[in-house]
Amino acid sequence: MSKQDITYGTQKRHMGMRAAKTLSNTAVYIILAVISVIWLIPFVFIVLESFRCECHYQVGYIIPQKWGFTNYIELFQKTDFPKWYLNTFIIALFTAVIQTFIVLCMSYTLSRFRFKMRKALMQFMLILGFFPGMLTMIILYRVLKDIGLTQEHAVPGLILVYVASSGMGYYVSKGFFDTIPKSLDEAARIDGATRAQVLFRIILPLAKPIVIYTILTAFMAPWGDFVFAKYISFGASAGMNVAVGLNSFLSLDQIMNKYTLFCAGGVVVAIPVVILFLCLQRYYVEGVTGGAVKG
Amino acid sequence: MSKKKLTPAIIKLVLGCIALAVAVIFAVMLGRFLNGEIPVKSPYRSGSLLFRYVFWLALSGIAALLLLGLGLREMIKSSKFNGMAKANGIELKEEKSHRLQDFFKKIGHGFVNFFKAIGREAKDIVMTFIHGDWKTKISYLVMGFGCFARGQILRGILFLLFEIVFIGYMVIQGGYWLSMLPSLGINEQLTNQYDPVTDSYIKVPGDNSFKILLYGVLTIFFIIAFLYTWRVNIKQNRIAEEILKSGKxxxxxxxxxxxxxxxxxxKTLLALPMTGxxxxxxMPIVFMILVAFTGYDGAHNGMNKLFHWEGLTHFNEILNWSSGTKSYSATFGEILVWTLIWAVFATFSNYFLGILVAMGxxxxxxxxxxxxxxxxxxxxxxxxxxxxxxxxxMFAKDGLINLFLLNHNIIQLGGELPFWEDPVWARVTVIIINIWIGIxxxxxxxxxxxxxxxxDLYESAKIDGASGWKQFSKITLPYMLFITGPYLLTSFIGNMNNFNVIFLLTGGGPTNAAGSSAAGNAGYTDLLITWLYKITMxxxxxxYMASVIGIMVFVVVGVIALIVYNVLPSVKNEEDFQ
Known part of the structure; x- marks a missing residue:
């Protein structure tokens, strides 16, 4: 083989590889595009349906024949939606604050201190987590009812239920605290800082990402919770959150008049949550990936 | 690493797949049998058939889990990745061949240690009394006396206060609840009792079984807390004496x-979370476990009508096979099988497709x-x-998709696609939509x-001429499995209890067309957790039935977690991340 042939051969191979690469990249592009469309389509549908004014029930086409804001206006003027929205917002706010406090206490302690019952405590909570949480709902409902925190007054009851057991969800933030070197604590302790000072002056500033992650997830959870809210509000419209309230629009006797209102409500609920989420996306991604790696 | 090590892994994987296939076959047979599609000649035979199916299903299922787990473990250990992990300081634990045995040994040791500890404590209490001074001795009766006498006023106040509150509670309330606990109430509420004072018919409230059970449990917790505090009080006396003796x-x-x-x-940090x-x-879980042994239901809610202890009857109802309509055991078996199938599909389809999308x-x-x-x-x-x-x-019979297809004459009226009406369609649709949610x-x-x-792992693989698939199966997948092993377990358990997806999509339906022969109004896509919800609502x-099902869920999840924890290689050593 002459020298020319060899160069020709390698060139050909290079070209073949490049062609293969372009081909596979194109395939990936197509797949990604298809996936994006599939993932976005239902949400586009919801938005379009919410602007459809000609009728309130389900139809077989997507582009509205008459556009307008009537669904939104009706939603805010003729239904209890503003009340549900306010309920959910209050619940989310309180849950975010209190739950973050509790989770940080728990995870910091389990990550940093080595006390006698620590391992046993963690195993106990792991096993406790195997019980379906819904089971406790039966008794909690009756006890809360006796205190008067159900039906119309479900909001404080719900906050209590969400927050009380949140200490069991310490895994992700404990994993984060585990990655902060212990030598920092020890250095501060030698300088005479108490344990509390170490936490507030040294660890917390370093833990900003996980604090934001915890607040974000705690704030978002009440917007999506269905079963506990349904159980505790128990049919009383004044105590419902958005999920339970909007779900009632889809019941058999209401769907004919309220289907498009449901879509409008969905849009109103989703917009602030999505904006908040996209702003803090970085922290969420960090938390989720970290949590999965450290179990 | 060498190829020799890989072959047993592959054999195990292959055997595991076969076992899995066998398990699936038996699961299908069981499902058909429970649906009544396999004719049964005599009721006697029906029981033994069920037993046989369940037995083989359990056996092959466990074998599949074990073999697949061990195979994966070995594959991971022998793959290139292991060397790199070692280089990074993460070392796979040396394989212990008797991990399960070790586990049971640990339980045994735990029991022995528990009784030993009780013995030690008792001995300590007695010895402290014999050797202690008079301050210590009085502390046995009056908690905190020793603290007062030695000048630790704050501790003394706390101990004494606790004792006073405890005794006060036991006299006023606790004694009553505790004494009623064995019977759960004697006096039934009486309606239409003539009241001579007001000359009218009134209700006379009786005992309240619900409250008796609730406060009974509370009282028992309180007693345990008191005993613990009493013990701490004695220990502190001993320690205080020792400190004073040494001149400090x-x-x-x-x-x-x-x-x-x-x-x-x-202690400060844990106080609030642990109280919650x-x-x-x-306490609710303890209460609900106890409910499984009583007759607490909508009709016997404790206030209008008492309920009582009923022992293991309800467990019998679920575990003892009976083929009648509305039998809880048949429905339970069916739903358990579907729950497991759902959890496997939901977990692994999301897992692999998610990885593929991420790689793309x-x-x-x-x-x-x-x-x-x-x-x-x-x-x-x-x-x-x-x-x-x-x-x-959108997928409903009168939903967007069906209406769209109707409008364009792709389907005819009456021929709508039965997304939620047909059992198989519903199950498949649920799994596919869950992929959409989970990816x-x-x-x-x-x-x-x-x-x-x-x-550089990929670089060297490329130089060795490894194809794309090889790179995926030898580097990417083992690495992912190694890192996300614990996550897979939690997401499997999460999927078993995935209430929202099932309930909001199908509501558990479709229900059996033949007038709901399933107990508790169960439908074809109901998971144990949604069934539990339906039963309470x-x-x-x-x-009590909901409570029994909850306990069953606990047992199933616990067994799976136990097996997985003992088989999968884990990176759960917390100190590794320091």
Whole structure:
């Protein structure tokens, strides 16, 4: 083989590889595009349906024949939606604050201190987590009812239920605290800082990402919770959150008049949550990936 | 590493797959049998047939889990990745051949140690009494006396206060609840009793079984807390004596308070979270476990009508096979099988497809990475109930898709696609929609991990001439499995209890067309957890049945977790991440 042939051969191979690469990249592009469309389509549908004014029930086409804001206006003027929205917002706010406090206490302690019952405590909570949480709902409902925190007054009851057991969800933030070197604590302790000072002056500033992650997830959870809210509000419209309230629009006797209102409500609920989420996306991604790696 | 090591792994994997296939076959047979599709000649035979199916299903299932787990473990150990892990200081634990045995040994040791500890404590209590001075001796009756006498006023007050509150509670309330606990109430509420004072018919309230059970449990918790505090009180006396003897000073109240933000800081931090967990999780669970042994339901709610202890009857109802309509055991078997099938599909389909999507986005030369990722991440942000309810209606008989197809004459009226009406359609649709829900999360997780795989691994694989598939199966997958083993377990358990997806999509339906022959109004897509919910919300509201099912869920989840924890290689050593 002459020298020319060899160069020709390698060139050909290079070209073949490049062609293969372009081909596979194109395939990936197509797949990604298809996936994006599939993932976005239902949400586009919801938005379009919410602007459809000609009728309130389900139809077989997507582009509205008459556009307008009537669904939104009706939603805010003729239904209890503003009340549900306010309920959910209050619940989310309180849950975010209190739950973050509790989770940080728990995870910091389990990550940093080595006390006698620590391992046993963690195993106990792991096993406790195997019980379906819904089971406790039966008794909690009756006890809360006796205190008067159900039906119309479900909001404080719900906050209590969400927050009380949140200490069991310490895994992700404990994993984060585990990655902060212990030598920092020890250095501060030698300088005479108490344990509390170490936490507030040294660890917390370093833990900003996980604090934001915890607040974000705690704030978002009440917007999506269905079963506990349904159980505790128990049919009383004044105590419902958005999920339970909007779900009632889809019941058999209401769907004919309220289907498009449901879509409008969905849009109103989703917009602030999505904006908040996209702003803090970085922290969420960090938390989720970290949590999965450290179990 | 050498190829020799890989062959047993492959054999195990192959055997595991075969076992899995056998398990699936038996699961299908069991399902058909429970549906009554396999004719049974005599009722006697029906029981033995069921037993046979369940036995083989359990056996092959466990074998599949064990073999697949061990195979994967060995594959991971023998793959290239292991060397790299070692280089990074993460070392796989040496394989112990008797891990399960060790586990049972540990349980045995635990029991022995428990009784030993009780013996030690008892001995300590007696010895402290014999050797202690008079201050200590009086502390046995009057808690905190020793603290007062030795100048630790704050501790003394706390101990004494606790004792006073405890005795007061037991006299006024606790004694009554405790004495009623064995019977759960004697006097039934009487309606239409003639009241001579007002000359009318009134209700006379009787005992309240619900309150008796609730406060009985509370009282028992309180007694345990008191015994513990009493023990601490005695121990402190002994320690105080020893400190004084050695010529040191005791801590003052001020120092005690200061230690709560310093060397005892963990107690301060844990106080609030643990109180919440004990009151809102531990006690309700204890209560609900006890409910499984009573007759508490909608009709016998304790107030209008008493309920009583009924022993193991309800467990019998679920575990003893009976083929009648509305039998809980038949329905339970059916739903358990579907729950497991659902959990396997939901977990692994999301897992592998999520990894593939992440790999696609991360592929070299792909542009707009951020856009693709944001599109998927955005769907996480939208509260799940909105998308689930909307999609549920979209696939309904009179929903967007069917109406669209009707409008374009692709299907005829009456020939709508039975997404939620046909059992098989419903199950498949639920699984597919769950993929739509789940992939964005997995994509996020996988992206983070994929970026951590050292690039030189792939480089050297390329030089060795490994194909794309080989790179995936030898580097990417083992790495992912190694890192996300614990996550897979939690997401499996999460899927078993995935209430929202099932309930908001199908409501558990479709129910059996033949007039609901399933107990508790169960439908074909009901998981154990949604069935439990339905039972408590139904007209009969059989709380005891819900409670039995909850205990069953606990047992199933516990067994799976136990097997997985003992088989999978784990990176759960916390100190590794320091």
């Amino acid at each position: 000073k005791l801590r003052s109240g001020k120092q005690d308070l200061h230690s709560l933000v310093d060397d005892q800081f963990h 967990i004990v009151i809102f999780t531990v 986005i991360n592929k070299k030369g792909i542009k707009l990475k951020k856009l693709w990722r944001t599109v998927l991440v955005m769907t996480i942000a939208i509260p799940q109930f909105i998308s689930l309810m909307f999609v549920s209606k 964005p999360y997995l994509m996020l997780i996988a992206t983070g991990i994929l970026m951590n795989i050292p690039a 139904g007209e009969e509201a059989k709380y």
